[in-house]
Amino acid sequence: MKVTNIEKLKEKILKSRDKTKTWVTVCGGTGCHAYGCLKVVRAFQEEIKRMDLADSVGVRTTGCHGFCERGPLVVIQPEGIFYQRVGVEDVPDIISETVVNKKIVERLLYQDPQTRQTIIHEHDVPFYSKQKRIIFGNNGLIDPTDIRDYIAVDGYQALSKVLFEMTAEEVIEEIKKSGLRGRGGAGFLTGLKWEICRRVSSPIKYLICNADEGDPGAYMDRSLLEGNPHSVIEGMIIGAYAIGATEGFIYVRMEYPLAVKNITLAIEQAREFGFLGKSILGSEFSFDLHVFKGAGAFVSGEETSLMASIEGQRAFPRQKPPFPAQKGLWGKPTNINNVETWANVPLIIKKGADWYSQIGTRTSKGTKIFSLVGKINNTGLVEVPMGITLREIIYEIGGGIKDNKKFKAVQTGGPSGGCIPAEMLDLPIDFDTLTKAGSMMGSGGMIVMDEDTCMVDVARYFLQFTQEESCGKCVPCRLGTRQLYEILTRITKGEGEEEDIKRLEELAKTVKAGSLCGLGQTAPNPVLTTLKYFRHEYEAHILRKECPALFCKDLIIYYIEPERCVGCLLCLKNCPVGAISGERKKVHVIHQELCVKCGACYEVCPPKVKAVSKYTGRKKQTILKKEKKAKE
Amino acid sequence: MAMEDRKRGQLIHLLHQAQSEEGYISANAISSIAEKLNISEGEVFGVVTFYKAFSLRPQGKHKVTICMGTACHVRGAPLILDELERTLGIPAGETTEDGLFTLETVNCVGACALGPIVIVDGEYHGQVKSREVRKLLENTGENLNRLKEQ
Numbered sequence: 015m016k017v018t019n020i021e022k023l024k025e026k027i028l029k030s031r032d033k034t035k036t037w038v039t040v041c042g043g044t045g046c047h048a049y050g051c052l053k054v055v056r057a058f059q060e061e062i063k064r065m066d067l068a069d070s071v072g073v074r075t076t077g078c079h080g081f082c083e084r085g086p087l088v089v090i091q092p093e094g095i096f097y098q099r100v101g102v103e104d105v106p107d108i109i110s111e112t113v114v115n116k117k118i119v120e121r122l123l124y125q126d127p128q129t130r131q132t133i134i135h136e137h138d139v140p141f142y143s144k145q146k147r148i149i150f151g152n153n154g155l156i157d158p159t160d161i162r163d164y165i166a167v168d169g170y171q172a173l174s175k176v177l178f179e180m181t182a183e184e185v186i187e188e189i190k191k192s193g194l195r196g197r198g199g200a201g202f203l204t205g206l207k208w209e210i211c212r213r214v215s216s217p218i219k220y221l222i223c224n225a226d227e228g229d230p231g232a233y234m235d236r237s238l239l240e241g242n243p244h245s246v247i248e249g250m251i252i253g254a255y256a257i258g259a260t261e262g263f264i265y266v267r268m269e270y271p272l273a274v275k276n277i278t279l280a281i282e283q284a285r286e287f288g289f290l291g292k293s294i295l296g297s298e299f300s301f302d303l304h305v306f307k308g309a310g311a312f313v314s315g316e317e318t319s320l321m322a323s324i325e326g327q328r329a330f331p332r333q334k335p336p337f338p339a340q341k342g343l344w345g346k347p348t349n350i351n352n353v354e355t356w357a358n359v360p361l362i363i364k365k366g367a368d369w370y371s372q373i374g375t376r377t378s379k380g381t382k383i384f385s386l387v388g389k390i391n392n393t394g395l396v397e398v399p400m401g402i403t404l405r406e407i408i409y410e411i412g413g414g415i416k417d418n419k420k421f422k423a424v425q426t427g428g429p430s431g432g433c434i435p436a437e438m439l440d441l442p443i444d445f446d447t448l449t450k451a452g453s454m455m456g457s458g459g460m461i462v463m464d465e466d467t468c469m470v471d472v473a474r475y476f477l478q479f480t481q482e483e484s485c486g487k488c489v490p491c492r493l494g495t496r497q498l499y500e501i502l503t504r505i506t507k508g509e510g511e512e513e514d515i516k517r518l519e520e521l522a523k524t525v526k527a528g529s530l531c532g533l534g535q536t537a538p539n540p541v542l543t544t545l546k547y548f549r550h551e552y553e554a555h556i557l558r559k560e561c562p563a564l565f566c567k568d569l570i571i572y573y574i575e576p577e578r579c580v581g582c583l584l585c586l587k588n589c590p591v592g593a594i595s596g597e598r599k600k601v602h603v604i605h606q607e608l609c610v611k612c613g614a615c616y617e618v619c620p621p622k623v624k625a626v627s628k629y630t631g632r633k634k635q636t637i638l639k640k641e642k643k644a645k646e
Numbered sequence: 647m648a649m650e651d652r653k654r655g656q657l658i659h660l661l662h663q664a665q666s667e668e669g670y671i672s673a674n675a676i677s678s679i680a681e682k683l684n685i686s687e688g689e690v691f692g693v694v695t696f697y698k699a700f701s702l703r704p705q706g707k708h709k710v711t712i713c714m715g716t717a718c719h720v721r722g723a724p725l726i727l728d729e730l731e732r733t734l735g736i737p738a739g740e741t742t743e744d745g746l747f748t749l750e751t752v753n754c755v756g757a758c759a760l761g762p763i764v765i766v767d768g769e770y771h772g773q774v775k776s777r778e779v780r781k782l783l784e785n786t787g788e789n790l791n792r793l794k795e796q
Contacts, residue, residue: 230715233756310698326657
């Protein structure tokens, strides 16, 4: 079916739908998948059939709702009743109570951990109520595998507006006016980027969507591709029209199989409806899209590497200029934007640049989706206006730190970013404030760290990552990241030397200055920011051989407090290497020479007993000496 | 020239296919792909070894993947990896001698709420504790004691 009038099609779709029907929507994001949401979906389908309700009740598997902590999530529409941690066993109750009798199943409601109040509607849950979900909001309403769902929420109307009411220049002007900046990390003005590419004259131009979301802990792009793929496709077609591109690629990370599946299907459906291919919506404009599955190299998120990868080469970055807008894929002018950037485009066209630019700060407009993960109560994806403070995100939306621990730092920007300490919790977040703090926006990962996180180890973790992912082209990156990693490893093992901090700082400067692409230029950031804000932790490791967070294995011991141990055998049974001896009702002892420091004893010791402790530094030495003496 | 360039763009796609069909990239696959795309075997080999998706050796019967993303890391993934390596007797990236298990790390699967995550034969296991590792591996139906004897 080739569509020519999108407005009419929308009306037709809405008319064909029974408005009195109740919809059971189940979140189908990767998080909920892992919790077993597919079993829940099947259970709903069977129960509806069993109760003979198919005419009045439907089941819809939607995209990610964002509140991953509480999955599997189920929302009953149109009432918007929000159930969390739903299992197969809850399905009959939901159908018979809520769907048929219009009653609430209390036990499945979300309870605010602070006020102890139960909350019925999704939009009243604090996690959602403090957000501004203009990009991400439709995820929970539509079935990403059915293009009609997207059209029913005004999808492809911006495309129609662009094709029939705007010139390419007007589109670029609108995007420029909106102030939209690239969501992939660097924050370049999108409209300006398009204009540069538009001005290069060439019969063939390419468009790329960078969905090689490599920053660990960031998964908003995946959720958009999985949950609302057509918003990305629509954004790309509009971009293609503005720039004059003929063909486009969506480069998706191979670690995201569901995203690959959904975006591939969405492209097929868009083609079938005439949104892609020759003379789109009956206009003179033609454009088509392909999906390219990545092959597991972090560096291919860098734009020139990504293009090399599509060309079938190793993903090596190259010198810029020439910029992709001048010489990109196969030497042709190419415009490349990130997933979230593309998803912003239809909204700007639909609602206008003036509306859009009201949201955000002076230099960073609109909203940003962050993935709030780590030691946080409400893990999930949150969309907030630029300029919101870290405190609001972490405490009001995120519900604070897990197990009431003390907040230590938040890491933003992935391996290119840095750690922001507790003193800066009131920092309003936008592209420029984060860069000024020594970190960066990156793609929007926010990893929350508490008092148990060792900042030297965090720096070591990121350098392990970058030295492994360095493509090897530039010597300072290839060898420098390796050296940084080795020095940091030594420090975490208690073999650090006093000069190491100076060495780290010097090396970091060299790697930054001597690398061609963003990977090397930013790889030292985790070291530099931890040195800036947490130097005392480095000094403790190096000078006193202690890990204040009690994390670094080589610097701690596990010890059973004789006066607390009740002799329950739990730790003894759970020790994988048999390093604990003891008998029932007698004090257990860890044999330090056998202990592999896996932490199993520490985990299983009942909270009321709390007999297993971790020690570092001087206390550790005292215990070891005492034990040695006792043996003699 | 342009057509030749576009043809080479098939390379990674073809390698994905070979990897999923045979479980690794065999010498035969390299030479047939090289011939098909009219490039040298050396060039194909270079691409195979660059990307993590491709393996030159056959993979084990069961694939065990542990997420080493930042969120999993701060929630204790390194301890789980230690335990996996100790139980299987191989470092990450290797396959047990009997060909039963391949142990791999991945830099984030984006299911951070469940961290630390271990994926066994495509099935996700969330909030894994080090003491649960053995059970996870035994659930594949394999006898782990055999590993020790080797």
